[in-house]
Amino acid sequence: MENKVTNILMVGVGGQGIILASEILADVFMDAGFDVKKSEVHGMAQRGGSVSTHVRFGPKVFSPLIKEGEVDIFMAFEELEALRYIHFLGPKPTILLNEQRLNPPSVSLGTDNYPEKVAAILSQRAAKIKSIPARDLALKAGDVRAVNVVLLGVLYNFLSITEKIWTENLLRRFPPQAQKINLEAFQLGRSA
Amino acid sequence: MTEKRVVLSGNEAIARGAYESGVKVATAYPGTPSTEILETLNTHKGMHVEWSPNEKVALETGMGAAFGGVRALVVMKHVGVNVAADPLFTLSYTGLRGGLVLVTADDPEMHSSQNEQDNRNYAKFAKVPMLEPSDSQEAKDFTELAFSLSEKFDTPVMLRTTTRVSHSKSIVLTKEPSEPMAPPKLSKDPMKFVMLPANARKRHPLVEKRLEDLSLFAETFTGNRIEWGDNKIGIITSGISYQYAKEAMPEASFLKLGMVFPLPKELIRSFASRLEKLFVVEELDPFIEEQVRAMGIEATGKAAFPLCGELTPALVAKGLKGFAPPPVEEISKTLPARPPILCPGCPHRGIFSILSKLKLFVTGDIGCYTLGFLPPLSAIDTCVCMGASIGHAMGLDKALGEEALGKVVAVIGDSTFLHSGITGLLNVVYNKGAVTLIILDNRTTAMTGRQDHPGTGFTLQGEETFQVDLVKLAKALGVKHVKVVNPYQLAATERVIKREIQRPEPSVIIARAPCVLSRRERAVTGKAFFVSFESCTGCRACLRLGCPAIEWVKEEGMNAKGKKRKGRAFIDRFLCNGCTLCEQICKWGAIKESNGE
Numbered sequence: 191m192e193n194k195v196t197n198i199l200m201v202g203v204g205g206q207g208i209i210l211a212s213e214i215l216a217d218v219f220m221d222a223g224f225d226v227k228k229s230e231v232h233g234m235a236q237r238g239g240s241v242s243t244h245v246r247f248g249p250k251v252f253s254p255l256i257k258e259g260e261v262d263i264f265m266a267f268e269e270l271e272a273l274r275y276i277h278f279l280g281p282k283p284t285i286l287l288n289e290q291r292l293n294p295p296s297v298s299l300g301t302d303n304y305p306e307k308v309a310a311i312l313s314q315r316a317a318k319i320k321s322i323p324a325r326d327l328a329l330k331a332g333d334v335r336a337v338n339v340v341l342l343g344v345l346y347n348f349l350s351i352t353e354k355i356w357t358e359n360l361l362r363r364f365p366p367q368a369q370k371i372n373l374e375a376f377q378l379g380r381s382a
Numbered sequence: 383m384t385e386k387r388v389v390l391s392g393n394e395a396i397a398r399g400a401y402e403s404g405v406k407v408a409t410a411y412p413g414t415p416s417t418e419i420l421e422t423l424n425t426h427k428g429m430h431v432e433w434s435p436n437e438k439v440a441l442e443t444g445m446g447a448a449f450g451g452v453r454a455l456v457v458m459k460h461v462g463v464n465v466a467a468d469p470l471f472t473l474s475y476t477g478l479r480g481g482l483v484l485v486t487a488d489d490p491e492m493h494s495s496q497n498e499q500d501n502r503n504y505a506k507f508a509k510v511p512m513l514e515p516s517d518s519q520e521a522k523d524f525t526e527l528a529f530s531l532s533e534k535f536d537t538p539v540m541l542r543t544t545t546r547v548s549h550s551k552s553i554v555l556t557k558e559p560s561e562p563m564a565p566p567k568l569s570k571d572p573m574k575f576v577m578l579p580a581n582a583r584k585r586h587p588l589v590e591k592r593l594e595d596l597s598l599f600a601e602t603f604t605g606n607r608i609e610w611g612d613n614k615i616g617i618i619t620s621g622i623s624y625q626y627a628k629e630a631m632p633e634a635s636f637l638k639l640g641m642v643f644p645l646p647k648e649l650i651r652s653f654a655s656r657l658e659k660l661f662v663v664e665e666l667d668p669f670i671e672e673q674v675r676a677m678g679i680e681a682t683g684k685a686a687f688p689l690c691g692e693l694t695p696a697l698v699a700k701g702l703k704g705f706a707p708p709p710v711e712e713i714s715k716t717l718p719a720r721p722p723i724l725c726p727g728c729p730h731r732g733i734f735s736i737l738s739k740l741k742l743f744v745t746g747d748i749g750c751y752t753l754g755f756l757p758p759l760s761a762i763d764t765c766v767c768m769g770a771s772i773g774h775a776m777g778l779d780k781a782l783g784e785e786a787l788g789k790v791v792a793v794i795g796d797s798t799f800l801h802s803g804i805t806g807l808l809n810v811v812y813n814k815g816a817v818t819l820i821i822l823d824n825r826t827t828a829m830t831g832r833q834d835h836p837g838t839g840f841t842l843q844g845e846e847t848f849q850v851d852l853v854k855l856a857k858a859l860g861v862k863h864v865k866v867v868n869p870y871q872l873a874a875t876e877r878v879i880k881r882e883i884q885r886p887e888p889s890v891i892i893a894r895a896p897c898v899l900s901r902r903e904r905a906v907t908g909k910a911f912f913v914s915f916e917s918c919t920g921c922r923a924c925l926r927l928g929c930p931a932i933e934w935v936k937e938e939g940m941n942a943k944g945k946k947r948k949g950r951a952f953i954d955r956f957l958c959n960g961c962t963l964c965e966q967i968c969k970w971g972a973i974k975e976s977n978g979e
Contacts, residue, residue: 203720216389216551226389227517229550231493238930239722252628254517254550257695259708274717277708293933294720299758299925300934300949302718311713 195248197256201275202267203292204239207338212243217359219247222351229254268292269308282317286344288324327378336375343379390554392547395518397422399525400455404563407447409440412830413459414494415548416487433842436801437462441469448478450566460488460501472577473538474508475585481532488544490665490692500666505540505643509589511596512540512643514621518552546622597644605640616657623663630699654679665693724753726931727906727961729895732869734759735927736876742791745774749795750828758926768798772806776815788883792819797827797835811860816886824897856890863889872966910955910976917972920947924964931957
């Protein structure tokens with residue numbers, strides 16, 4: 191896996207901490223000696239809109255965007271958003287699914303239905319799938335905002351990057367008062 | 383000199399390049415995808431960094447600094463260059479003393495813009511050189527190169543990014559600023575800086591000569607490079623398109639252009655002559671393709687790649703070698719959309735619920751409040767460019783006369799009003815328009831991430847400064863009727879709007895309440911409300927506010943008073959911040975403040 195470019199697609203909803211998670215991830219890959227690129231769109235996407243972030247690492251990366259049909263690791267922070275990007279999945283993807291539903295406006299208004307059986311649909315496409323209640327684990331760690339770090343903890347198990355690099359980067363990203371919670375969230379993700 | 387490897391966005395890298403180049407003055411008006419450049423630059427000391435009221439002022443200020451002999455960086459989004467075009471075209475004639483780099487951040491695909499104009503055309507139109515980086519390292523390096531080119535050729539240099547370069551991150555090697563810059567000085571040179579016709583006529587031939595010199599320079603410029611491949615296919619490309627093409631066909635030969643205007647014609651000719659098939663891969667306009675074809679060289683460009691929207695790795699692979707990307711699946715097509723929405727507690731929501739209820743024709747403007755267009759509020763009828771709302775209302779008034787009275791209203795944000803709405807309002811007064819303008823004064827430039835402006839009373843550095851008084855400003859322009867309302871008070875605000883739109887003369891309503899995300903002020907309590915299970919009749923009036931905190935729960939039954947309902951409203955207490963609008967809307971008294979939560 192490590193001698194080619196690995197494609198990670200993170201999808202979810204504005205406000206879930208996806209962009210911060212992808213920034214930590216990019217630094218982790220650089221520190222592990224890889225070339226890395228990542229891309230997302232800011233601006234109008236930030237107010238509760240759909241968010242997707244592409245992270246690619248390997249010996250040499252050209253495009254910051256992943257081609258449809260070539261995602262190796264799919265991190266879905268929200269169930270409905272997972273389905274929106276399903277055509278990006280590669281032939282043997284690893285899927286990390288946060289068991290969380292956030293209603294889009296039309297569902298809140300009662301004019302649309304939230305899709306059912308998301309985990310089952312994803313299971314059929316995945317070589318490996320890991321479903322976790324990241325929100326519960328973040329609350330257990332002490333802050334609901336740590337959902338993103340819980341999911342990074344889950345991701346740890348699917349990569350071969352030393353714990354030291356992860357810990358250094360988590361410590362660098364968070365102010366002292368938030369470090370304990372986030373390290374705890376990371377460990378809860380690892381052992382989930 | 384200490385070097386460091388860091389992961390930076392294109393915008394952060396441009397700021398770093400400007401810092402390493404010894405920039406002394408940096409100006410901008412915020413605009414996606416360019417905003418982070420000045421915010422990053424502001425973390426360095428020893429320079430003046432400002433939010434200007436608009437892009438024209440930003441460029442003129444940058445010019446003044448460069449006339450004084452220092453290096454100046456001027457930053458804007460693509461449509462901002464339209465506003466700054468007037469000084470730009472003549473700056474091309476005057477040239478400068480210190481280097482001036484104008485960053486244009488284009489937005490193919492219109493992720494956050496009203497059009498996707500290709501600003502490479504501006505370089506040709508204004509006869510100035512343009513560099514185009516394809517990743518963050520180049521964004522930094524080209525910023526430094528742009529300053530030295532600017533001084534060497536006595537010309538402003540445009541640096542063009544696109545959203546994918548501005549907002550993508552990649553590894554950058556940074557260093558510390560090398561040599562100290564020459565000190566600024568006042569030095570008269572009216573033949574160069576006073577563009578009276580007699581002087582300008584002498585400058586124009588120098589501009590043409592400069593373009594010839596730049597064309598020669600382009601032939602050996604290190605940013606224009608050939609990467610010979612092992613087959614007979616050649617690709618001319620630049621910017622982010624280079625990365626996609628390299629990904630799709632790494633074995634091809636590449637002419638990677640770092641300078642997209644003027645083009646290195648001899649380099650292109652010799653590159654093309656050794657290949658059997660030539661592609662030009664570029665986003666939006668066939669800017670390079672047309673020039674290559676005009677040289678009599680056959681090339682495939684827009685015949686294989688789309689004119690509209692941004693390119694993607696899949697679209698480039700499709701154009702180069704017929705790759706067929708997996709289609710969007712059926713299940714994805716039927717999913718509910720998730721558009722951006724006004725935040726819970728947003729002060730704009732109340733205004734738009736009133737405008738929607740009164741069924742007015744609302745001429746709109748550029749900002750968060752453009753989201754008032756979306757259902758269920760559906761209360762924006764025009765949106766074209768910064769400041770246009772006022773002109774639109776004026777034109778409708780002059781076209782329809784009394785027919786329009788009481789039916790049209792213009793809405794504009796505070797930052798947008800100060801950017802380019804003042805002259806529109808001046809015109810309404812001067813030419814006797816019966817226009818009502820609502821200034822949505824949330825005391826920030828919200829959409830781009832809450833930047834300060836002349837109406838907030840703070841500078842980019844967060845230092846206190848004079849705060850323009852919108853009431854006095856409107857009165858000074860000649861508006862006799864100026865009312866300030868609290869947009870969280872629905873009934874009172876509706877009364878004022880109904881009265882003002884009936885006036886056959888100019889009037890201004892200032893709806894004043896801080897952005898709910900403001901770091902300085904707070905207008906809402908933050909205490910969550912709840913919907914009484916017993917009292918809710920399921921009438922859905924609160925849902926028509928389009929608040930993300932209010933949801934519909936499908937559940938046939940009846941409330942405590944025996945009234946039948948198909949469902950009921952529910953408030954998410956984690957999202958609600960107590961703006962009280964839904965409480966005011968509910969006729970049944972079913973929405974109440976939580977106690978103890």
